[in-house]
Structures are given as structure tokens and as C-alpha cells.
Amino acid sequence: MVLTSLREISRTGVPRGWAGADNFSALLDHPELVPVIGRTIVWVAGIVAVTVALSLGLAQLLHARFPGRRLVRWALIVPWAASLVMTAIVWRWMLSYFYGITNRVLTDLGVIDSPRDWLGDPTIALLWMMWVGVFVSLPFTTYVLLAGLQTVPDEVHEAARVDGASRWRTYWSVVFPLLKPALLVATVINVINVFNSFPIIWAMTRGGPGNATDTTTTFMYKLAFVDQSVGQSAAMAVVNFLMVVVMVLLYLRAVRWKEIG
Known part of the structure; x- marks a missing residue:
């Protein structure tokens, strides 16, 4: 990926030599880059925050004893087990x-x-896709x-x-602090998964109208297969990777993960 981002690649995928930072320069000059990055941050932060908040309540509910608890636990698996593409198409x-x-x-x-x-409507479409992201x-x-x-005794x-x-x-002062390791794992994995989520957006709007609902992942795909600019797409992939790493590191620093254990 990094090597491709530093090369000039033809429309047919043939390397033509070194491009240096030209692909990154062209990417930074792209008029849609800043809106796409901003939309991606909203996409990730919104889905992860709502998912974690709702999951805290659902986990507490499923931890309690009630008739049919096992059936409810099985039912909760369905959105996760179903094909993500089919779920997005149904919505x-x-x-x-x-x-x-x-x-x-x-x-x-x-x-x-x-x-x-x-x-x-791009704004409403993004909100609906974020709901589907929360759902799955x-x-x-x-x-x-x-x-x-x-694991709480x-x-x-x-x-x-x-x-x-x-x-x-008891929950907020005793149980919740003991949940921090599980919360850390759930949040970090969700950030990575949501950041790189492609099927929901592509199946529901293909990033449209225009690029109005694109995130960095679908934008990267369009650069490669619509604009046929493989080098810029690879540069976007590098930027995408760095953004994920930065967001995860900022979260780990915010929750002081070294103190959790």
C-alpha cells in the first residue's frame, strides 16, 4: 500500500516509476478530501458513541435474570450473524x-x-446509515x-x-469502573471496524448523491475504480490507516489504558 502510494500507476495497473509525494499532493488538492474526512469523523464518533451507550443498557438487561433470557441473547446475535451487505440492502x-x-x-x-x-437527502441519508451501523x-x-x-464478583x-x-x-461507582477493560476492547475494535466500514454506505447510497455521503473508505474506492487513480487511492489508504491509528491512540490516552487492569 505504501509502495503503491509512492509510484505512478497507469489506468491498467502498470507501474510507470516513482512518483514521490505527487500522489499525496494531488490527494491534498482534491476538493472533496476535507469534507470526506470531516464526515468520516462524524460517522465514526456518532456510531461508536451511540453503540456503546446502548450496549451498556442491553448488557445490563441481558445480565439480569428473567424468563426467556437465553432466547433474547440468541436473538441479539441475528444482526451480527447476517450478511452486512444484505442488511444494508434490506434497509x-x-x-x-x-x-x-x-x-x-x-x-x-x-x-x-x-x-x-x-x-x-445527504444529511438524512447519513443519519440513516449511521443507524444501520449502530444496528449491526x-x-x-x-x-x-x-x-x-x-466477571464482576x-x-x-x-x-x-x-x-x-x-x-x-453501585453501577456507576463499583461496576462501571470494573467494566473498563471490556469497554476499552469494545470501543477500540468498533472504531477500527466502523472507520473501515464499506458495505453499508456502498449498498445504500454508493456515497451519493455525488460524494455527499462518502467516507474515506468509499472515497478511496472511487479514486481507484471510478477516477482510475490507483496512486491517489493508495495515498488515501495510507492517510486512512494513519487516521485510525491516531484516533485509537487518542482514545487510549483519554481513558488512561495503562491504569486499567
């Missing part, structure tokens, strides 16, 4: 302007007056946090009750 059909069930239901309920082109990320994150909850809860702590206080 695209549901949001279709002409025959989507979303417009039908919302119209019948009186939420909207007439059908809307959900995927035709919940199972893994929930199970990681559930595994963390199951019962004696901890009993000691908190003896000290008169409420359930809410």
Missing part, C-alpha cells in the same frame, strides 16, 4: 421513496404528510460488555448493598 428497500415500508408506516401514523426520499454493531459490543459484567454487589448504596450508585 435501502425499507427507505425507498416509491415502495419503502418506512414511508408507508410513518404516513399511516401521521408522522409525515407524504413519502420522503430518505436516501436522496450492537451485538458484538453488547456481548463484550456482558462478558465484562459476568457477586461479593462486590453484596458489599455495596451492605454499605447502603443504591443500584444506580
Whole structure:
């Protein structure tokens, strides 16, 4: 990848020699680069934050004892086990302007007056795709946090009750700090997966209209296979990799991961 980013590659994929930093210069001059990077940061931060928040609640729910708990745990696996491409296509059909069930239901309920082109508006389309990203990320994150909850000894809860702590206080002051290792793993893996997520965006909007819903991953694909600029695409791949590393390192520093253990 790095080697390709420093070479001049023909449209047919034949190396023509060294290009030095020309590919990176051309990439930095691209008018869509800054909006794409900004959109990618929103995409990653939004999906990961909402996923972790919802997963904390779901993990706590699935950790409690109730009739049918095993069935609910199995059901939660479905979005994770299903094909990501098929999940995105199903949501695209549901949001279709002409025959989507979303417009039908919302119209019948009186939420909207007439059908809307959900995927035709870049802002709304991005929000819907972020929801799909949350939907498919919940199972893994929930199970990681559930595994963390199951490692918390019962004696901890009993000691908190003896000290008169409420359930809410016990969770935030005792249980949540013990969840930090699981939370660290779930967040870092989610950042990497969401950052490099391609199927959801490509299956639902192909980054359109234009480049309005592109992230760095789909933008990189378009550079290679639409613009046929393999060198710039490789340069974008290097930038993408560095951005992932920086975001993960910033997160690890923020949570002081060396103190977790």
C-alpha cells in the first residue's frame, strides 16, 4: 500500500516509476478530501458513541435474570450473524421513496404528510446509515460488555448493598469502573471496524448523491475504480490507516489504558 502510494500507476495497473509525494499532493488538492474526512469523523464518533451507550443498557438487561433470557441473547446475535451487505440492502428497500415500508408506516401514523426520499437527502441519508451501523454493531459490543459484567464478583454487589448504596450508585461507582477493560476492547475494535466500514454506505447510497455521503473508505474506492487513480487511492489508504491509528491512540490516552487492569 505504501509502495503503491509512492509510484505512478497507469489506468491498467502498470507501474510507470516513482512518483514521490505527487500522489499525496494531488490527494491534498482534491476538493472533496476535507469534507470526506470531516464526515468520516462524524460517522465514526456518532456510531461508536451511540453503540456503546446502548450496549451498556442491553448488557445490563441481558445480565439480569428473567424468563426467556437465553432466547433474547440468541436473538441479539441475528444482526451480527447476517450478511452486512444484505442488511444494508434490506434497509435501502425499507427507505425507498416509491415502495419503502418506512414511508408507508410513518404516513399511516401521521408522522409525515407524504413519502420522503430518505436516501436522496445527504444529511438524512447519513443519519440513516449511521443507524444501520449502530444496528449491526450492537451485538458484538453488547456481548463484550456482558462478558465484562459476568466477571464482576457477586461479593462486590453484596458489599455495596451492605454499605447502603443504591443500584444506580453501585453501577456507576463499583461496576462501571470494573467494566473498563471490556469497554476499552469494545470501543477500540468498533472504531477500527466502523472507520473501515464499506458495505453499508456502498449498498445504500454508493456515497451519493455525488460524494455527499462518502467516507474515506468509499472515497478511496472511487479514486481507484471510478477516477482510475490507483496512486491517489493508495495515498488515501495510507492517510486512512494513519487516521485510525491516531484516533485509537487518542482514545487510549483519554481513558488512561495503562491504569486499567
